[in-house]
Amino acid sequence: MTPPPAALFRRWVHVREEDAEGVRVYRPADRPLPPARGRDGIEFRPDGTFADLRPGPTDAPVASVGRWTAPARDRLALAYPPGARSAGAPTGYEIVELTPDLLRLRAV
Known part of the structure; x- marks a missing residue:
């Protein structure tokens, strides 16, 4: 298992208007961020946990917490x-x- 880059470990917000070609x-x-209602997000933590953040009833994020592993430097298993x-x-x-200001992910 290869650890992912340290820049990954923070809370990220999905900017769906920038999505392209399955990324x-x-x-x-x-x-x-540009105004939008109910953005989802994800937070990766160095301890091997993550929070999948989805808009709740009042648009405040609701987290599903799980564990991540890195089978390769550019891969994450949840x-x-x-x-x-x-x-x-x-x-x-x-x-x-x-990068420090951008995370682009493709579901696998």
């Missing part, structure tokens, strides 16, 4: 506890691009 675009949660996986949530990603 999801995320920006850091602490950066200004495991959710029983019953915690959000509908349509992927079980793995390819890291297409990662």
Whole structure:
């Protein structure tokens, strides 16, 4: 198992208007974003956990927490506890691009 780059470990917000060709675009949660209602997101933590963030009833994020592993430097495998996986949530990603201000992921 190869650890992913340290820049991954933060909260990311999905900027769906920038998605293209099956690649999801995320920006850091602490950066200004265009107005949108109910953005989802993901937070990767160095301890091997992640939070899949989906809009709740009041648009505040609701988290499903699971564990990630990195079978390769550009791959993430996600495991959710029983019953915690959000509908349509992927079980793995390819890291297409990662910079301090951009995360591009392709579901695998």
